[in-house]
Amino acid sequence: MKTLALIPTYNERENIPILIRELMQLSGVHVMVLDDQSPDGTGAIADALAVEYPGRVQALHRRGPRGLGVSYLDGFRRAIATDFDFVVQMDADLSHDPRYLPAMIAAAAKGADLVIGSRYLNGISVVNWPLRRIILSQCANFYIRTVTGLGLRDITTGYRCWRRASLARLPLDRIVSDGYAFLLDVTFMAADTGLRIEESPIIFIERRQGASKLSSGVLLESLIAPWKLILRHGRIKSQ
Numbered sequence: 001m002k003t004l005a006l007i008p009t010y011n012e013r014e015n016i017p018i019l020i021r022e023l024m025q026l027s028g029v030h031v032m033v034l035d036d037q038s039p040d041g042t043g044a045i046a047d048a049l050a051v052e053y054p055g056r057v058q059a060l061h062r063r064g065p066r067g068l069g070v071s072y073l074d075g076f077r078r079a080i081a082t083d084f085d086f087v088v089q090m091d092a093d094l095s096h097d098p099r100y101l102p103a104m105i106a107a108a109a110k111g112a113d114l115v116i117g118s119r120y121l122n123g124i125s126v127v128n129w130p131l132r133r134i135i136l137s138q139c140a141n142f143y144i145r146t147v148t149g150l151g152l153r154d155i156t157t158g159y160r161c162w163r164r165a166s167l168a169r170l171p172l173d174r175i176v177s178d179g180y181a182f183l184l185d186v187t188f189m190a191a192d193t194g195l196r197i198e199e200s201p202i203i204f205i206e207r208r209q210g211a212s213k214l215s216s217g218v219l220l221e222s223l224i225a226p227w228k229l230i231l232r233h234g235r236i237k238s239q
């Protein structure tokens with residue numbers, strides 16, 4: 001069983017070597033870094049790691065408009081065309097600990113189409129977040145659940161594991177969103193396509209190095225996104 005971890009990066013030079021070295025300890029796990037011409041030289045560091053781990057690490061240097069959503073779409077399209085069994089999404093900033101990956105892959109191997117690394121399955125498992133950010137995230141998830149009908153505890157997390165064949169069933173061409181709205185869109189699309197979605201508990205640790213790219217525009221987009229989805233498709237009924 002082989003897994004391809006897609007890791008979008010923008011200015012993650014301190015974090016990416018640590019993350020990739022940890023991932024290389026897991027057998028069957030390969031990495032594709034999706035770098036958006038990071039001004040801090042993350043792309044060159046990813047290239048050096050690709051040389052260090054030939055055949056297991058590759059770096060994609062994106063051009064054109066930058067963004068989390070468009071980077072993942074590039075990565076998804078490439079991953080779908082491979083023979084990997086599982087495709088993982090994870091942040092580069094060490095918030096998503098690779099030690100949870102084997103359980104997430106195992107859940108997908110047992111039959112889940114999408115496994116969500118969930119911070120809110122057993123209470124609230126978030127380290128180093130100020131209270132206001134926990135409240136914001138909880139409210140966002142409650143709001144999205146209520147509007148869309150998605151029955152998941154953590155919809156805005158970026159740590160996920162897909163069965164590649166299931167990811168290939170999504171109409172990715174319809175996605176135009178970015179940031180958290182992108183994560184919501186693909187989750188909604190997965191449920192709407194009838195995919196089996198499971199949550200697997202993780203403890204999320206806030207970044208120590210590098211800066212946040214969270215902008216108010218991205219937050220605003222995610223407030224509107226649930227309404228766009230239900231106006232277009234209706235609420236999710238079977239979750």
Ligand SMILES: Nc1nc2c(ncn2[C@@H]2O[C@H](COP(=O)(O)OP(=O)(O)OP(=O)(O)O)[C@@H](O)[C@H]2O)c(=O)[nH]1
Nearest residue numbers: 008009010034036066067068071091092207212213
């Ligand atoms: N390729 C690419 N990656 C991005 C872009 N913006 C953010 N990322 C990456 O996406 C992941 C999540 O971004 P973060 O900045 O950590 O977002 P966040 O977790 O909501 O905010 P933090 O509190 O800073 O952790 C990280 O690996 C970033 O490097 C982008 O425009 N392009």
Ligand SMILES: [Mg+2]
Nearest residue numbers: 091093095207
């Ligand atoms: Mg982060």
